[in-house]
Amino acid sequence: MPGPASGTIATSLVLLPPVRIPMANPPAVDCELIGIREARRWQDELSDLVTDPEELIQLLQLDPAQLPWAQRASDKFALRVSRPFIRRMRKADPNDPLLLQVLPGAAELEVVPGFSADPLQEAEANPLPGVVHKYHGRLLFITAGQCAVNCRYCFRREFPYGDNHLNRQQWFAALDYVRARSELREVILSGGDPLVLNDRQLGWLAGELAQIPHLNKLRIHSRVPIVAPSRITDEMLSWFSHSRLKPVLVLHCNHANEIDSEVRAGLARLRGAGVTLLNQSVLLRGVNDNISAMENLSEALFDAGVLPYYVHQLDKVNGAAHFEVCDEEALAIIEELRHRLPGYLVPKLVREVPGAFSKSPVESGNNK
Numbered sequence: 001m002p003g004p005a006s007g008t009i010a011t012s013l014v015l016l017p018p019v020r021i022p023m024a025n026p027p028a029v030d031c032e033l034i035g036i037r038e039a040r041r042w043q044d045e046l047s048d049l050v051t052d053p054e055e056l057i058q059l060l061q062l063d064p065a066q067l068p069w070a071q072r073a074s075d076k077f078a079l080r081v082s083r084p085f086i087r088r089m090r091k092a093d094p095n096d097p098l099l100l101q102v103l104p105g106a107a108e109l110e111v112v113p114g115f116s117a118d119p120l121q122e123a124e125a126n127p128l129p130g131v132v133h134k135y136h137g138r139l140l141f142i143t144a145g146q147c148a149v150n151c152r153y154c155f156r157r158e159f160p161y162g163d164n165h166l167n168r169q170q171w172f173a174a175l176d177y178v179r180a181r182s183e184l185r186e187v188i189l190s191g192g193d194p195l196v197l198n199d200r201q202l203g204w205l206a207g208e209l210a211q212i213p214h215l216n217k218l219r220i221h222s223r224v225p226i227v228a229p230s231r232i233t234d235e236m237l238s239w240f241s242h243s244r245l246k247p248v249l250v251l252h253c254n255h256a257n258e259i260d261s262e263v264r265a266g267l268a269r270l271r272g273a274g275v276t277l278l279n280q281s282v283l284l285r286g287v288n289d290n291i292s293a294m295e296n297l298s299e300a301l302f303d304a305g306v307l308p309y310y311v312h313q314l315d316k317v318n319g320a321a322h323f324e325v326c327d328e329e330a331l332a333i334i335e336e337l338r339h340r341l342p343g344y345l346v347p348k349l350v351r352e353v354p355g356a357f358s359k360s361p362v363e364s365g366n367n368k
């Protein structure tokens with residue numbers, strides 16, 4: 001999985017040419033100052049991640065007996081978590097649903113049959129460094145090799161980000177790949193998390209993509225608006241929402257407690273700028289594997305202007321078996337959600353199947 005051992009996020013992960021972000025009117029001095037202050041704030045926040053299990057255990061007043069296991073699991077897949085996200089966790093509660101998503105533990109060290117390093121076989125859909133092309137009409141750019149948080153269940157926890165760390169020439173090759181395929185309508189910036197990159201880099205990339213005539217949408221997959229909401233700045237909105245391409249942001253939020261007033265404010269800015277906001281979550285044992293947790297999540301998302309879109313069955317990646325929820329249980333939760341919520345608040349239950357042409361619905365009778 002991405003990331004250096006320290007908590008520092010490199011904001012120049014790719015070598016992109018300098019860019020002027022186009023604006024309708026030149027900014028007034030005050031706006032420039034606000035922009036500098038906004039950029040400094042999110043960059044400081046992402047440079048100050050907690051990466052030492054001991055610090056996290058102390059901050060949350062947890063039992064220090066957990067520490068040796070947390071350290072061993074963190075050696076395999078580093079702990080990374082932002083402080084705003086930690087502030088939403090309950091102190092002295094080892095079962096806090098946000099904590100369980102980020103604290104390394106002994107269960108990750110178990111070897112479980114059926115779980116592997118690359119459960120989605122993405123290596124086979126990686127035609128060029130930085131490009132994952134699995135589906136018709138859209139493809140994914142591995143824009144960054146890091147995230148603001150390392151989710152313990154992440155299916156890319158063993159992804160070879162080093163091989164997908166692009167230099168300038170490789171970026172041009174990736175763009176040429178998109179240019180040469182007129183059936184493509186959408187590029188998805190993913191990672192790692194694209195929003196750990198700075199706006200100069202992302203603005204350049206968005207500008208290049210906007211010049212490809214057959215594209216009509218630019219999608220970002222990100223957990224940053226949840227774990228580091230200060231990242232939603234005017235500068236970010238200017239390259240994302242002022243583009244010719246329709247902006248779509250797919251969040252990753254698994255529990256209602258992840259959404260606080262600062263997250264809601266960031267999402268309101270995105271919505272106000274015309275960004276379509278969707279959420280995908282993962283059904284996780286101990287985190288959201290019950291009806292009230294999923295109902296509260298859908299309601300909290302809607303309250304923040306986000307539609308719940310997918311809930312994923314866990315991808316069977318090494319170290320994540322303890323999060324698995326069986327299909328029967330998952331289907332029962334979704335069925336009950338249908339009784340409690342309007343249809344637009346019931347996410348589709350899906351799983352990724354290697355080689356499939358889209359996400360596969362999980363339905364009675366096709367369980368795996």
Ligand code: SF4
Pocket residue numbers: 146147148149150151153154155156191192193222223252
């Ligand atoms: S934010 Fe997404 S890509 Fe990053 S660790 Fe979490 S699940 Fe994986």
